[in-house]
Amino acid sequence: MRSHFAWIALLVCGWSAAAAQGAAQAAGSPFAEGIRAYQNLDFDQAATLLRRDLARASSAASSASERAQGLVYLGAADLFRGRRDSAVAVFRRLVQLDPRFRPDRLVFPPEVTGVFDSVRVDTRAVVLVTPPDTQISAGTGAFTFWVVASAFQTVEVTLRYQDGAPFRTLYAGPMGDSLHVQWDGLDAAGQLPPVSRVLLRVASRAPTGELTGIVQLPLDVRIVHVDTLPWPKPPATAVFLPERSDSRPALRALLGGLLLATTVAALPSVVGGDRPSGSRLIVAGTVGFAGAVGYVLHRPGRPLAANIQANQALRARWQQSVAAAKAENVRRRDDVHLAVHAGEPTAIKPSVR
Amino acid sequence: MRLASLGVALAALAAGTTRGEAQGLVPAAGISIVSARVRGTDQLAGTALGGQGALVLGRLELALSYVQGTLDPEGASGPGHDLVEGAALLGVRPAPWLRLAVGPHARSYTLTGGTPLRWVFWELRARASGAFVGSAGRGYVELWRALSASVNAPESFDHAQGGEAGMVVHLSRAPLELRLGYRIEHAVLGGGTRLETVDGMVIGVGFAGR
Numbered sequence: 001m002r003s004h005f006a007w008i009a010l011l012v013c014g015w016s017a018a019a020a021q022g023a024a025q026a027a028g029s030p031f032a033e034g035i036r037a038y039q040n041l042d043f044d045q046a047a048t049l050l051r052r053d054l055a056r057a058s059s060a061a062s063s064a065s066e067r068a069q070g071l072v073y074l075g076a077a078d079l080f081r082g083r084r085d086s087a088v089a090v091f092r093r094l095v096q097l098d099p100r101f102r103p104d105r106l107v108f109p110p111e112v113t114g115v116f117d118s119v120r121v122d123t124r125a126v127v128l129v130t131p132p133d134t135q136i137s138a139g140t141g142a143f144t145f146w147v148v149a150s151a152f153q154t155v156e157v158t159l160r161y162q163d164g165a166p167f168r169t170l171y172a173g174p175m176g177d178s179l180h181v182q183w184d185g186l187d188a189a190g191q192l193p194p195v196s197r198v199l200l201r202v203a204s205r206a207p208t209g210e211l212t213g214i215v216q217l218p219l220d221v222r223i224v225h226v227d228t229l230p231w232p233k234p235p236a237t238a239v240f241l242p243e244r245s246d247s248r249p250a251l252r253a254l255l256g257g258l259l260l261a262t263t264v265a266a267l268p269s270v271v272g273g274d275r276p277s278g279s280r281l282i283v284a285g286t287v288g289f290a291g292a293v294g295y296v297l298h299r300p301g302r303p304l305a306a307n308i309q310a311n312q313a314l315r316a317r318w319q320q321s322v323a324a325a326k327a328e329n330v331r332r333r334d335d336v337h338l339a340v341h342a343g344e345p346t347a348i349k350p351s352v353r
Numbered sequence: 354m355r356l357a358s359l360g361v362a363l364a365a366l367a368a369g370t371t372r373g374e375a376q377g378l379v380p381a382a383g384i385s386i387v388s389a390r391v392r393g394t395d396q397l398a399g400t401a402l403g404g405q406g407a408l409v410l411g412r413l414e415l416a417l418s419y420v421q422g423t424l425d426p427e428g429a430s431g432p433g434h435d436l437v438e439g440a441a442l443l444g445v446r447p448a449p450w451l452r453l454a455v456g457p458h459a460r461s462y463t464l465t466g467g468t469p470l471r472w473v474f475w476e477l478r479a480r481a482s483g484a485f486v487g488s489a490g491r492g493y494v495e496l497w498r499a500l501s502a503s504v505n506a507p508e509s510f511d512h513a514q515g516g517e518a519g520m521v522v523h524l525s526r527a528p529l530e531l532r533l534g535y536r537i538e539h540a541v542l543g544g545g546t547r548l549e550t551v552d553g554m555v556i557g558v559g560f561a562g563r
Contacts, residue, residue: 249487256485260492264518264535268552270496271516273537277390277398279554283535287492287520294486 030062031070034077043077050074068094068101076103076112084115091119096213096347099125099150124153124204124212130342135224138185138192138338143219145342147171147179147202153212154205157181159198159219167198185221185338192336193221200342218343223336228329232321235314241307249298257291379409383532383559387420389436390427393549395465397424401436403557414444414452426465434463442478452480455500460551470506472540474499474513482521489525493534494518508543515539519555532557 029035034050037043054070075090094101099120103113130145147157157171157179168188170181187193201216264284268276384404391397401422408415418440423433437460444454458474477500482493499513519534537552 253486253490256483256492260485260494260518260520263494267516267518267535268537271514271537271539273392273539273550273552275392276537276550276552277388277554279388280535280537280552283519283533283554286533290486290490290520290522294490298487 029069030057030066031073034070035073038073038077043080046077047074047081047083050077064098068098071097072101072103072108072112072116075116076108079112079115087115088119091116092123095120095123095150096125099123099127100148121151123150124206125150126153126155126202126204126213126215128200128202128215128217128345130200130217132342134340134342136185136338136340138223138336139190140184140335141337142182142184143338143340144180144182145200147175147181149175149177149179149204152176154207155179156201156203156205158201158203159183159187160201160216161195162197162199162218164199167193185340192223192338196221214348215345216348217345220341220343222339222341224339226332226335226337228332229325231325232318235318239314240311241304243304243308243311245298245300245302245304247300250295250300253291253294253298255291257288257294261285261288261291377410380406381409381559381561382406383530383557385420385532385555385557387422387553387555389420389422389424389551389553391424391462391549391551393547396427397434397462397465398427399424399433399436401438403438403555405557405559412446414442414446414454416440416442416444416454424462431465434465436460436462440476442476444478450481450483452478452482454478454480470504472502472504474502476500485520486522489523490520491523492518492520499540502540504540504542506542506547508547511541511544513538513540517555523561528561530559530561532559 031050031053034046034048034053037046037049050070050073054067054074057067057070071090071094075087075094078084078087078090094116103116105113108116126147126149128145129148134143136143147155149155152174154174155171156169158169159167161167166188168183168186170183171179185192198219198221199216200219201214203211204213204215206212261284264280264287267273267280382405384402387401387403389397389399389401399422401420403418403420405416405418407417418438420436420438422436424436425431425433438458440456440458442454442456442458444452446452455477456475458472458476460472460474461469463469476497478495478497480493480495482491484491494516495518496516497514502510502513504510515536515538517534517536519532522531524530532555534555535552536555537550540549541547542549
């Protein structure tokens with residue numbers, strides 16, 4: 001007896017918690033009335049209200065997650081009303097709308113989640129998860145996206161022209177719950193797309209090979225050429241050193257030697273010596289000769305080897321930077337980028353194929 | 354008194370110019386062959402060997418020199434007479450091309466009669482130098498004047514002054530320099546009754562730390 005009370009208490013607590021969570025979900029939802037009726041166990045009223053609101057929501061701007069919430073409550077209400085086929089149909093719509101959707105197991109009992117899981121496995125729906133805008137380096141980069149499936153299935157992921165003609169096959173084979181697919185921006189022949197729009201199509205097949213669904217979305221592609229670098233400016237004229245000597249060092253040597261020689265010779269007159277020796281004339285002559293040699297060594301117009309070498313190194317550095325810019329521009333010209341804009345996905349019935 | 358004032362002024366100048374310059378000691382040294390000729394009561398000539406060294410700290414410089422040789426009577430035969438000369442100068446460089454220095458300068462040589470003549474000068478020197486053949490050939494002119502002197506001669510000291518001019522060639526691939534100069538010193542004693550002139554050529558090779 002005591003254990004029965006414990007079970008009842010546990011059930012009441014769980015139901016209360018689930019009801020509180022469901023109420024929180026329903027708050028602000030376009031399906032609030034139907035959800036409230038479901039929580040009050042008035043399943044007929046709930047089914048009526050949810051169908052009405054879903055009919056409105058399909059034409060109104062409600063989000064996919066809101067519609068998925070309405071559908072799961074409607075499927076559960078139909079199930080508890082004894083309309084299993086109707087519930088299966090509703091759950092199939094839900095799986096096609098969002099293959100990743102899973103009912104909250106705190107809100108819905110195992111009867112509901114069990115039926116939903118069996119429908120999900122049989123339905124085999126996929127969705128495409130793509131970045132809205134991407135820029136890739138054609139040939140070396142990759143436009144990447146995910147294919148998310150409701151259950152294990154075989155898929156063909158292809159790019160097609162707008163008229164449906166094949167452009168490039170990206171993947172064909174089995175997949176589990178998700179598949180990471182890449183496109184390098186080129187067609188089957190390795191060329192850039194000759195059109196500005198292609199269709200990304202995912203076709204699902206049953207194990208029997210029967211086509212069970214197609215999802216496709218448009219990709220707007222635009223070829224982007226990367227800007228080339230400007231060539232480095234040549235060094236300014238003021239930066240170069242003079243490559244030939246001017247007249248100043250030569251004149252300084254000549255006049256300096258002359259002045260110094262004169263000073264040496266005239267030193268006894270300045271100091272006031274008595275009969276100075278002739279050695280001063282030897283020194284004065286040597287200094288004067290050194291000045292003359294200095295004039296010859298630093299004669300005007302003489303090539304300045306160090307400056308010539310420094311200027312050559314400066315020019316070589318500039319030419320190297322120009323060559324580097326040219327090489328970079330060649331690389332950039334070859335590196336064509338592709339801007340990809342993904343549009344809205346659409347589901348196509350297999351019969352339309 | 355005048356010497357003391359001058360020394361204090363030079364020290365103050367050196368302290369002011371070396372403040373904030375964290376340069377180490379830079380040595381310089383050299384040897385010279387000096388041809389000397391003395392014109393006074395005697396006529397003497399000869400060759401002496403000299404050595405000089407300097408320590409440079411920032412703009413402050415301490416220079417020492419020593420010369421020793423033999424002088425012979427000119428135009429007559431006789432025994433040689435020793436010549437010894439030395440100087441210690443404390444200098445400062447207020448500008449890269451200018452050096453001012455002060456210090457004692459002593460000279461001793463023996464006259465023909467056997468009397469040794471000893472001179473001690475306290476000198477103030479000014480030396481200007483600058484490159485005139487590229488950066489390797491530098492010319493220099495140095496003038497000095499005795500601020501005071503003592504000499505063991507019967508005449509009283511009147512005044513003395515001197516100078517040296519020449520050139521220094523720095524070798525490009527070694528810290529060596531070659532020096533060629535002419536120097537002359539002239540002293541007047543007894544109001545001009547006695548004149549002493551020492552002049553000669555200096556040929557040297559030196560090591561420069563910078």
